[in-house]
Amino acid sequence: MPVEKRHPIPVKEAIHRVLQQEIYTSSERMSLYECEGYILAEDIVATYDIPRFDKSPYDGFAIRSEDSQGASQEHRIAFQVIDHIGAGTVSAKTLEPGQAVRIMTGAQIPAGADAVVMLEQTVETEDGFTLRKSFKHLENISLQGEETATGDVVLHKGQRINAGAVAVLATFGYSEVPVFRKPTAAIIATGSELLEVEDDLEPGKIRNSNGPMIAALLQREGVQVERYRIQVDDYESSLAVVKSALEKHDMVITTGGVSVGDFDYLPDIYRALEAEVLFNKVAMRPGSVTTVAVAHGKYLFGLSGNPSACYSGFELFTKPAIYHMMGATRYYPAIVRATLMADFKKANPFTRFVRADVTMTGREMTVKPSGFNKSGAVVSIAHSNGMMMLPGGTRGYQIGHEVEVLLTSPETYQQELYL
Amino acid sequence: MPVEKRHPIPVKEAIHRVLQQEIYTSSERMSLYECEGYILAEDIVATYDIPRFDKSPYDGFAIRSEDSQGASQEHRIAFQVIDHIGAGTVSAKTLEPGQAVRIMTGAQIPAGADAVVMLEQTVETEDGFTLRKSFKHLENISLQGEETATGDVVLHKGQRINAGAVAVLATFGYSEVPVFRKPTAAIIATGSELLEVEDDLEPGKIRNSNGPMIAALLQREGVQVERYRIQVDDYESSLAVVKSALEKHDMVITTGGVSVGDFDYLPDIYRALEAEVLFNKVAMRPGSVTTVAVAHGKYLFGLSGNPSACYSGFELFTKPAIYHMMGATRYYPAIVRATLMADFKKANPFTRFVRADVTMTGREMTVKPSGFNKSGAVVSIAHSNGMMMLPGGTRGYQIGHEVEVLLTSPETYQQELYL
Numbered sequence: 001m002p003v004e005k006r007h008p009i010p011v012k013e014a015i016h017r018v019l020q021q022e023i024y025t026s027s028e029r030m031s032l033y034e035c036e037g038y039i040l041a042e043d044i045v046a047t048y049d050i051p052r053f054d055k056s057p058y059d060g061f062a063i064r065s066e067d068s069q070g071a072s073q074e075h076r077i078a079f080q081v082i083d084h085i086g087a088g089t090v091s092a093k094t095l096e097p098g099q100a101v102r103i104m105t106g107a108q109i110p111a112g113a114d115a116v117v118m119l120e121q122t123v124e125t126e127d128g129f130t131l132r133k134s135f136k137h138l139e140n141i142s143l144q145g146e147e148t149a150t151g152d153v154v155l156h157k158g159q160r161i162n163a164g165a166v167a168v169l170a171t172f173g174y175s176e177v178p179v180f181r182k183p184t185a186a187i188i189a190t191g192s193e194l195l196e197v198e199d200d201l202e203p204g205k206i207r208n209s210n211g212p213m214i215a216a217l218l219q220r221e222g223v224q225v226e227r228y229r230i231q232v233d234d235y236e237s238s239l240a241v242v243k244s245a246l247e248k249h250d251m252v253i254t255t256g257g258v259s260v261g262d263f264d265y266l267p268d269i270y271r272a273l274e275a276e277v278l279f280n281k282v283a284m285r286p287g288s289v290t291t292v293a294v295a296h297g298k299y300l301f302g303l304s305g306n307p308s309a310c311y312s313g314f315e316l317f318t319k320p321a322i323y324h325m326m327g328a329t330r331y332y333p334a335i336v337r338a339t340l341m342a343d344f345k346k347a348n349p350f351t352r353f354v355r356a357d358v359t360m361t362g363r364e365m366t367v368k369p370s371g372f373n374k375s376g377a378v379v380s381i382a383h384s385n386g387m388m389m390l391p392g393g394t395r396g397y398q399i400g401h402e403v404e405v406l407l408t409s410p411e412t413y414q415q416e417l418y419l
Numbered sequence: 420m421p422v423e424k425r426h427p428i429p430v431k432e433a434i435h436r437v438l439q440q441e442i443y444t445s446s447e448r449m450s451l452y453e454c455e456g457y458i459l460a461e462d463i464v465a466t467y468d469i470p471r472f473d474k475s476p477y478d479g480f481a482i483r484s485e486d487s488q489g490a491s492q493e494h495r496i497a498f499q500v501i502d503h504i505g506a507g508t509v510s511a512k513t514l515e516p517g518q519a520v521r522i523m524t525g526a527q528i529p530a531g532a533d534a535v536v537m538l539e540q541t542v543e544t545e546d547g548f549t550l551r552k553s554f555k556h557l558e559n560i561s562l563q564g565e566e567t568a569t570g571d572v573v574l575h576k577g578q579r580i581n582a583g584a585v586a587v588l589a590t591f592g593y594s595e596v597p598v599f600r601k602p603t604a605a606i607i608a609t610g611s612e613l614l615e616v617e618d619d620l621e622p623g624k625i626r627n628s629n630g631p632m633i634a635a636l637l638q639r640e641g642v643q644v645e646r647y648r649i650q651v652d653d654y655e656s657s658l659a660v661v662k663s664a665l666e667k668h669d670m671v672i673t674t675g676g677v678s679v680g681d682f683d684y685l686p687d688i689y690r691a692l693e694a695e696v697l698f699n700k701v702a703m704r705p706g707s708v709t710t711v712a713v714a715h716g717k718y719l720f721g722l723s724g725n726p727s728a729c730y731s732g733f734e735l736f737t738k739p740a741i742y743h744m745m746g747a748t749r750y751y752p753a754i755v756r757a758t759l760m761a762d763f764k765k766a767n768p769f770t771r772f773v774r775a776d777v778t779m780t781g782r783e784m785t786v787k788p789s790g791f792n793k794s795g796a797v798v799s800i801a802h803s804n805g806m807m808m809l810p811g812g813t814r815g816y817q818i819g820h821e822v823e824v825l826l827t828s829p830e831t832y833q834q835e836l837y838l
Contacts, residue, residue: 012838032616036635048620050797086652088612090623106612106724108623147796154798160832163639164774164800167632167726170616171625171797193507193525197451197589201467204509204527206590213586216455220582233505305525307586323832330832335781336755355583362754362823377566378469378590379573381583389838404781413579413742413749419431419808 006281008288011316011351017278018292018317019324019331023299025181025250032169035161037222038179039326044155047172049145054109057142061100061122062113065135076123076130083110100128109141116140158329180326184224186245187211190257190266191305192233209378210255210310214303217314218253221322233257235265242269246298250325253318256305266291266302275300283392285350287312299325307378312353312387315408334407335389336360338367344388345396352392355384358405361418367405384408425700427707430735430770436697437711437736438743438750442718444600444669451588454580456641457598458745463574466591468564473528476561480519480541481532484554495542495549502529519547528560535559577748599745603643605664606630609676609685610724611652628797629674629729633722636733637672640741652676654684661688665717669744672737675724685710685721694719702811704769706731718744726797731772731806734827753826754808755779757786763807764815771811774803777824780837786824803827 009017027041056062063079071077079100083091087106095101095112103109103116115135122129148154154168155161161169161179169177189211197207215225226249228241238257245252257266270277275295280302282290287309291302299321303313315333323331338358346352357370367388371380386405390397397403428436446460475481482498490496498519502510506525514520514531522528522535534554541548567573573587574580580588580598588596608630616626634644645668647660657676664671676685689696694714699721701709706728710721718740722732734752742750757777765771776789786807790799805824809816816822 010838012836015836015838032631033634036639052620052625053623086612087610088624088652106610106625148798155801159801162801162804163632163635164730164797164803166635167628167797168801170628170631173616173618173620173626175616191506191525193505197592197594199592201471201592204472205507206471206525207592209586209589212451212589213582215452216582216585220455233507311583328832330834332780332833332836334779334833335837336779336784337781360753360755360826361751362756365755378583378586379567382574382578382581382587384583385581407779413747414751414753415749417431417434417751418754419429419434 008281008283008350009279011282011284014279014282014292015316015320018321021294021299023294023297023325024327025183025325027178028181029176030179032166032175032177035169035177035179036163036166038161038177038182039323039328040155040157040159040161040165041178041180041327043153043157044169044172044174046148046150046152046154049150050148050171051142051144051146054144055142056103056105056107056109056116056140058116058118058140059105060103060116060118060140061129062095062103062109062116063100063135064095064097064112065115065137065139067098068115068117068131068134071132071134073132076132078125078130079128081128085110114138114141156329158327160328160330182222182224183250183322183325184226184248185218186226186228186249186252187214187218188228188241188245188252188254190233190238190254210303210305210307213307213311213381214253214255214314217319221319223322233265235268238265239269239272242300243273246273246295246300249298251299251301251318251321253301253303255303255310257302270295270300283350284312285348285352287353288350290317292317307381308353308355311355311381315387315406336365336405336407337402338365338405340388340397340399340401340403341366341368343396343398344369344390345398347394347396348390349392352390354388354390355380356386356388356405357384358386358407359414361414361416363418367403425708427700427702427769428698430701430703433698433701433711434735434739437740440713440718442713442716442744443746444602444744446597447600448595449598451585451594451596454588454596454598455582455585457580457596457601458742458747459574459576459578459580459584460597460599460746462572462576463588463591463593465567465569465571465573468569469567469590470561470563470565473563474561475522475524475526475528475535475559477535477537477559478524479522479535479537479559480548481514481522481528481535482519482554483514483516483531484534484556484558486517487534487536487550487552487554490551490553492551495551497544497549498547500547504529533557533560575748577746579747579749601641601643602669602741602744603645603667604637605645605647605668605671606633606637607647607660607664607671607673609652609657609673629722629724629726632726632730632800633672633674633733636738640738642741652684654687657684658688658691661719662692665692665714665719668717670718670720670737670740672720672722674722674729676721689714689719702769703731704767704771706772707769709736711736726800727772727774730774730800734806734825755784755824755826756821757784757824759816759818759820759822760785760787762815762817763788763809764817766813766815767809767811769811771807771809773807773809774799775805775807775824776803777805777826778833780833780835782837786822
């Protein structure tokens with residue numbers, strides 16, 4: 001049994017190899033009310049000017065600015081209110097000298113008016129109000145098109161549709177939105193030691209936790225998941241399952257089976273599928289055996305069976321690939337610098353990824369390993385909102401060191417408020 | 420028409436008033452495969468030890484450590500392999516002196532063995548292998564219970580269930596999970612100037628964008644939304660709609676109608692409902708008229724009709740309240756410090772919330788207003804992943820200043836990778 005020789009590549013190089021692939025999903029049209037979180041498949045242009053008409057930014061009175069010239073504390077000028085318009089209504093009247101129209105925030109400036117007086121700047125009279133200052137031409141008027149002009153690209157192809165983008169689409173009347181389809185994924189947990197969650201424990205076996213964990217990570221990104229039954233460590237049946245999953249889905253994610261041990265069949269399966277193995281060894285701990293391959297224009301993610309490594313592999317390779325496939329222009333994880341609040345003395349030649357809890361209150365950004373005391377690998381993922389990245393070297397890290405942390409949103413909610 | 424007098428309170432005080440309310444959802448049981456993003460309603464305990472048995476952390480050979488004593492480069496000691504076990508299987512054999520069992524990562528240590536030799540540390544022979552170093556008692560063995568012992572609380576009531584928590588629940592056989600129910604929400608966009616997204620434009624009117632925006636923000640948190648038809652600015656019919664929404668939902672979110680203008684009926688509606696108004700003026704821009712009230716044990720969020728203010732109000736008050744209602748122990752937004760990359764010279768006595776784009780690549784954290792050039796309020800929300808918080812004062816802010824930014828996840832994906 002010869003041991004396969006593998007050559008580790010840097011994490012950054014591994015990520016780039018994954019994202020160099022030209023594997024994309026098709027585009028489709030989606031209801032405005034369901035498109036949040038999708039990636040735009042076309043530029044979106046403004047279908048009209050914003051503001052669409054000269055409008056009032058305040059509750060107050062529309063006036064002719066020239067009528068206000070010379071007003072002062074000692075010489076208040078009186079106006080007669082001839083109409084009263086709410087937002088959404090338009091006055092049919094045209095202002096004559098000395099006249100004003102009561103106007104609400106957002107309402108269209110009536111003909112003849114060229115300035116707005118705020119309610120607070122007036123004193124009521126029987127048929128109108130007086131004011132004590134003069135107004136300039138166009139003072140307190142939001143001009144047509146000053147924010148956005150017809151034809152301006154307001155949202156870009158490749159942009160993630162957030163709630164703000166939904167508001168823009170609504171504003172311009174896009175009730176259907178061109179988006180890239182979300183990929184679908186097959187999850188295959190390998191290993192004859194694995195039981196289903198519902199199963200009673202048996203000697204020598206453990207329940208499959210990587211499968212549900214990866215399913216949850218995928219579902220959070222809106223990726224539809226098919227979970228395949230756990231495979232016994234048997235080459236022929238494993239190959240058949242991977243083949244059938246690959247036919248149905250855009251990506252096949254396996255957990256476990258990527259080492260070079262006797263029962264690890266994935267390298268053979270990749271050969272049988274004539275897959276191009278992008279890498280099968282990464283200079284990182286844990287998860288150095290993480291493998292990514294491409295076959296028939298689809299991704300095969302061979303994540304480690306170790307829960308922490310499985311999680312890191314997903315965050316580093318699978319999640320960016322999902323957004324890359326959907327044509328997103330932004331798909332890299334957010335990385336912050338934080339002050340280490342615990343000693344972490346283990347040195348390692350490879351870059352270490354350590355599950356971590358980041359505190360982001362504005363006052364300070366601090367981080368500590370979430371599995372620092374006795375809690376185990378799986379438990380510590382549950383208590384983390386990021387991964388510390390500790391570059392390889394001969395020394396460990398100490399309290400007070402500044403380290404980099406990759407955020408694994410959205411677990412960024414904080415226990416304290418700092419305002 | 421007397422103008423109602425309102426007294427602004429600080430943003431922090433406003434948030435605290437919202438979160439002081441004892442308004443909680445009930446608990447329910449949820450399938451493991453659907454519980455991601457929910458809040459745990461009970462502590463979860465380990466149902467067995469992890470590791471559950473003494474196991475091998477490596478692929479290699481289980482030996483009796485005493486048999487390896489005295490081994491060296493010059494004096495290699497030979498072992499005979501008597502069995503071969505994969506993960507999930509247990510050897511029926513007990514080791515005698517000089518014997519070894521081939522063992523896979525994760526497999527149970529066979530009887531008699533007390534150390535594991537890594538594959539790389541051996542040289543194969545006809546019936547086994549030789550090694551050149553001695554091993555200590557329990558060397559390379561993961562001991563039963565060393566990570567987590569039976570009965571340990573592994574997940575806490577009030578914790579958000581992330582993918583790691585799903586893995587923990589799977590590990591300990593929790594196929595059903597106790598969670599707090601997500602609240603449901605009614606959204607009522609007020610204002611007779613509003614058209615539906617599908618409607619053609621009419622003079623003086625704009626399409627309702629706040630409603631779809633707030634719906635998208637709620638849906639991202641998994642909150643079920645009922646959108647009510649846009650109301651004309653009429654007190655009686657508005658009151659009837661708010662009443663009916665309040666009966667059916669845990670929270671009623673209105674947009675617009677909170678000013679003190681003639682057509683703003685919400686203050687009257689709160690009075691008619693005998694609601695306790697927690698505040699109706701906050702020392703912030705935009706959105707100073709944001710109102711939060713409580714009636715019949717339910718929240719009424721009166722968000723501003725200005726899109727930016729509507730968005731800020733949701734992030735500052737509604738989102739934390741949703742997690743507070745679900746019994747979460749963490750519900751405050753994440754706040755980071757970033758270097759301002761653009762001048763922002765407008766001074767304001769109130770705290771300003773400015774839609775912003777934060778770059779988080781690890782190398783540096785920078786922020787710029789996302790509506791810096793000509794793009795309008797709604798468009799700039801679409802291009803933001805955070806809100807700068809600029810404390811009120813008499814001066815503006817300049818390039819190079821360090822400012823605080825409230826993250827509005829999950830739009831934290833980056834265009835560049837820094838590793």
